[in-house]
Amino acid sequence: MHKIDHLLDLWEKRFEGLVADGKRSPTSLDTYRRSLKNHVRPALGELRIGEASTPHIDTVLSMIKDRAGAPTAKTCRAIISGAMKLAVRYGAITVNPVREVDTIEAPPKNPPRALTGEEVTLLRQSLSADERAVEADLPDLTTFMLGTGVRIGEALAVLWHQVDLEAGTVQVTHTIARLKGEGLIRKSTKSKAGERLLHLPNWAIAMLRTRHATGILLEAPVFADTIGGYRDPSNTRRALRTALSPVGNTARRVLGLSLRTLRRETDLTRKQVAETLNWPRTRIELIETGRTKVDHQTVATLVATYGIRLDNHHPLLAQVHDATQPAESDKLTWVRSHALRKTTATALDQAGHTARQIADQLGQAKVSITQDIYLGRRIANPAAAQALEQAFDQPDIL
Incomplete structure (x- = not known):
């Protein structure tokens, strides 16, 4: 009872x-x-x-x-x-009533997707050219994650004394997490498989040497915040998402500034405009900061709330035309921090490493998770046809 x-x-x-x-x-x-x-x-x-x-x-x-x-x-x-x-x-009931509850099924996840070599180059170039991304230390962080396959929380938890530049190795033993009422903590990895010693590629060692040369404390994080403490993984993911939004298109930024000016001239807040159009408030912000794709109809609907007819506003119409053109940075809008991990796993897979070796690199106890979630296979096996041809010499075709 x-x-x-x-x-x-x-x-x-x-x-x-x-x-x-x-x-x-x-x-x-x-x-x-x-x-x-x-x-x-x-x-x-x-x-x-x-x-x-x-x-x-x-x-x-x-x-x-x-x-x-x-x-x-x-x-x-x-x-x-x-x-x-x-x-x-405790004897309060005799049977667990949840046992016969219907299975909860989610829509199938998108297949694992890894960056191509060209996309990795574009990613590093885009981050290095973005002042806000550089301020957030994203170019070096993404380089480290691509070179190790670690989770973003694990990368932020690595201390300098765990890096051996002479041997070219790094010890991964902890991760950073935020707990309610406690703030950021450095805790042990999810499982024993998460504790591992990883060898670094030369380009990752070169990046760490450059950072090391600026002067460090052995107990300090390799990727610290502005005051030398631990960085919040959620904030870092948000910074990466922002950096990879289609901000690389200058025309979108110019249009966004124009739209912001028009809104302010009518003394409207983003909240008021969002309520009028029944749009999420964040959509107005993304448009005004040039971090989302726009089309003619979207802009026309927006400026109508400012008492402006887009087709009669020729300077703004020209900006809309320029802003709707494809941008090179659009190719990276799908990338999230976990895509870096999948890219590392897929590169190792294509190099002939076993699923067990890749799982050990990623710090996963179950090989099945590595195979199902992290290996973004894109190339068919060309040797399969030859093997089948040798196995079945001119079988009868019915």
Whole structure:
């Protein structure tokens, strides 16, 4: 007859104990707490444990999936299932009602995609030419990630004493994470497989030597923030996304500045314009900063709120024409930090390394994850036809 809220308290306390013992990650606890607060407790907290039937939980999870997405629904299912296992263990119920709940299926993920050699060159050139990217230390960070295949949190956790420039190696033992109420912490990697010694390519060693020559402290991060402390992985990902947005097109920046000036002349805020057009506020910001593609209709709709007819405003019309032309930087808009990791894995795969060797490089315990998620194969096996020809010498064709 106890409420499920009480059971969830017990489950959360038990998980906290596992975190304290080093058997679970504190970031996992943070994720579960968010799901508990936002989804599980509001939906089930006031129910009695005995009232938590399979149909009821199935309905709740379906609603969470529709509202928050399949990944969140899977997290909530794991929480509820763990709590109900605890109830079975304590004798409150005899069967875990989550066991027969329908499987939560997400849309198929996009196949792994790695950068080509030309795209890697374009990436490094684009970042080096972007002042904001250079200020955010992105050129060197992406070079290090491409040369090691490490996660972005792992790259930010590397200290100088873990780098051996003479041997050309780096020790990866920790990652950076942000915990609610604690801020940034440097914690051990997700699993023992994450602790590894990696050999660096010469171009990555050269980059580290240049950074090392500027003067460093052995206990300082290799990629530190402006005051020498740890960098936030989320902020770094955001900086990378911003740098890889189509800002390389000067015409888009010019158009964005013109649109911002027109908005300010009408004394409208971005929020007011977004509410008028029923657009996300961030869309106005992206347009005015030149970090998104635009077309004639989008600009015409926007300036109409300023009392301007685009077709009658010839200077602005010319800017729109220039801004809609393709830009070289558009080729990189799909790139995220994990694409660098996939690029490293795919390069090793094409060089003939085994899946186990690549998994060890990436710090993954399961080879299947490496094969399914990180190897972006693009080249068919030309030797397959020859092998089949030798195996089946002129078989009968029916």
